[in-house]
Amino acid sequence: MSPVVLNTIEVILNGLMTGVMYSLVALGFVLIFKASGIFNYAQGVLALFAALTLVGFQTGQVPFAHVINATFGTDYHHWGEGMNTVLAILLTMAVMVLLAWLVERLVLRHLVNQEPIILFMATIGLAFFLEGLGDLMWGANIKVLDVGLPSGGSFWWEDVTRTWAAEGTEYWGMYIDVLDVWAAGIAVVLVVVLTLFSQYTETGRALRAVADDHQAALTVGISLRTIWVVVWSIAGFVALVAGIMWGAKSGVQFSLSLIALKALPVLILGGFTSIPGAIVGGLIIGVGEKLFEFAIGPMIGGATENWFAYVLALFFLMFRPQGLFGERIIERV
Amino acid sequence: MNLKTLTTATVAASMALGAGIASADLTFPSLSYRTGPYAPNGIPFADGYADYFTLINERDGGIGGEMINLVECETGYNTEKGVECYESTKGQGSLVYQPLSTGITYQLIPKATADGIPVHSMGYGRTSAANGKVFSNIFNYPGNYWDAASIIVKHILDQEGGDLSGKSLALVYHNSAYGKEPIRTLEELAKKHGYSLTLLAVDHPGQEQKSQWLQIRRERPDYVMMWGWGVMNQVAIQEAVNIRYPMDHFIGVWWSASENDVIPAGEGANGYKAINFHGVGDGFPIYDDIRKYVVDAGKAAGDGSNLGTVLYNRGMYAAMLAVEAARTAQEIHGVSAINPAQMRDGMEALKIDQARMAELGLPDFGPDINVTCANHGGPGEGAIQQWDAASQSWSLITDFVGSDREVIDPLIAEDSAAFAAENNITPRDC
């Protein structure tokens, strides 16, 4: 094969991997939207908050150290050597469940039956709140997140693909990041587990019932409130996974909350209500923006990925206004 | 309406309060950003800036007998908040502004000039402000982005034995006014030295740079330069490590040169280079004083953990330059309680040589500085620093060297002339 073909394959492959990373973020949005019709603006901040909490537990930081020290003139920073990663993840999950419960208890409960845009605004308030709280608790400096996942280009894949090049051409083999492969694997596991959970467990079925029809679910005795806590907890868990994956690349810092922006075109393309949609949408966006940047980008000055993702989503929407996998919009007067 | 009245009343009240505190002291505002996406970079700088002033107050009793009043204002790297900070502090007799963001600096260039307050955009902001004839109140010593680009190319020349013809360089840059700064200079230098230049833009915030680094991996440029900021730095270095780009051929500007940028990439970042315009590490005598008078006395701005980091040093250096300029101003005008206009004169007559630096406890910390009426850009010197991942420390691997004046000077003259024409400024005679 000629290097151009190989390079294109490489770009597509990496686009797929990036797409999976986008899907990880988009999944959290879909879960909450499906179950409660809320477009959760706070999902990105949730990922940041989860990652901050995880690092805090791992390294043994004292929460609110800055506030305590400023108020009482003390000098606390750490309470020990930190803890094992698995334990830290479990504890973080516990915090996310607690957060989900508090959100339901203090906010959502009072906003039942409001219009979607009002609920959307409430999650914006939540985003502001968590942004401030996360920084107050753990500090605004950059933190290294290491959960033991490997990263870096794969040598094996490079060696395999090098032999594909035509004789006499200079080719170094294809690049693929091991961390991305892990992320893809984790995403697959996540989707399978979520599907199994919603198909075969009682809570899962209740969840689907609520997603289908709130009122009908209520009439057969499903507690909306419990379901919401469960859904927000799961979304918190997905946020934690996304936070770990993205945080491993850049360190845990405020910018982590901005990954939500990368999930928006994915969501819109895949449809707000479909888990496979989030995955397929992510893959299409990932491949599309990478290919465009590879082929057209250099001619028009590069850095096209941000807007191209939206233009791509827009293009698909012109044909399917409800997103690729969204439920058909039936309009009646 | 109620809200408005309430705002009115409280703001008025708090402004009255604020005005009460600042009386005869020398006021230095610190427009810091300890929050928001760039906070990891803003915190050490703000700490260094504050700690040096505290040291001068505690150890020397202020500058020439006048205590320093440091007014910190949080900008979050946001231009509108920066404007709010400027307006709220300028009434207190603020002597010099260190805006710490490209956007805020561009805001303040016309405003501060009209208000007669000097601005020190140290190694950032508008490069052509180095031309003191046009920019009477703006200073950007000791170096600017075009110097940085030229010095990096010089370093590459040294590495390649003085010949770059046929070599390829790539620039990975933050897709903003800041990131685009070095392009002109690098293009001019490409004509002179005969290298080819690839430009790779990364959009804010820069968490996804796979396309750019795949391109670098395909094209294998001999050197990669980076004008990055915030999360873009960490991701770029991580991606460079991932594609196994030789790190000693990867050179960042001084805002891509902190510990924060390399530590997340771990061992792989070993050998990464960056340009800097001041010394690194805490092996300077002044740190004994800072520990003694500031940190141990519980007066440090931060928790004391970032002493000696690159950005802490930079903040401290900025404060040192401000204090020295204030001292110069006091000598020129013979008064201890100087005003912003006198501070400006002091900055314009600022001279710091190695002997003075040693006196201050900062031997060989930076190049000699000699600001004049025509040259607000200082020496335009920089040194290359390299990261050692094992000891988690930077070290300078070259001396402070100057930039290619014959390329830079015409560019500065051209850009400042354009600014002067656009704003009806008649250049001063110097």
Next chain:
Amino acid sequence: MFYREAGDFKTSYVDDQQTFPIRFDRWGVRVLLLVAFLVVPFLINDYWEKSILIPFLVWSLAALGLNILTGYCGLVSLGTGGFMAVGAYASYKIMTAFPEVNIFFVILLSGGVTALVGILFGLPSLRIKGFYLAVATLAAQFFLIWLFNKAPWFYNYSASGQITVPERSVFGIVVTGPEAASWATYLFCLVFVVLFAFVARNLTRGRLGRSWMAIRDMDIAAEIIGVPPLQAKLSAFAVSSFYIGLAGALFFSVYLGAIEPTEAFNIDKSFLVLFMIIIGGLGSIFGSFVGAAFMVLLPVLFKNIMVGGFGWPTDMVQHFIFVLVGGLIMFFLIVEPHGLAQLWRVTKEKLRLWPFPH
């Protein structure tokens, strides 16, 4: 008792149709305008101008614009930042290409240019609805900013890529650039805001506004009763973008004076304006102002209290502000989901009866 309609008799249709039919409202607005035009200019200083009043006025105008689109016509837009950038760059290009044109008309023309761009990006709204429409406007947001950053023509090939406003004056009084007096820039913005707030108020009470509201409430039903969706939606986009363009032009030329597109008009600005109208009240002119005050002035107020008053560390204050603003948003939504404007309406109802409970 304080706020009542009783005794306020209308004897002609003109009376009945006036902008503020209730006497108390009429007087309230008159007093407010008198204070704004005749008292404030004498008291204003640089801090009040640049940190409080001008941002408030400019953001109110932007919020008004978005409220026309989202609040009255029901089309969600996240392209406000991009459209503001269009206004800003249009004003810069007109100012530098035709220096003799009065700044007042420059701002209006910039609004016009933005309206055209708005119509272009509004076209997909005919097919895409709800949150999905946000994507079309987000495409506008990211594409426009990218364009202004990439194409040197927009910033007149300057080396820095920033645009700086040249000095312009109205009736010999400087209103842009660093030499402009506080009262002059304030009055300049105030004239635009007051003028176009009245225009908006009357537009929304007229045929056009009613057709927007019909589309918002149910577009198919509106179409059946004879409201042309194409016209209504595109006119909403045009008018809304015109307002946002004005706000962008003022934001650049009067408020900041120097702009870098990637920072000044990024996606945060689009969200900010959307927050303003939701918290202020969708479909309410008054709500646009309250929302702008809430999102712009509240943080400044908190900052001044906590840093200036209590002397707390600045970073901690900033984090507290996030927590407080976030908490307040949720609190107000729980108390009154339809925004602060609705809260004001309820208060008026109460005032009408006060002090008698029935």
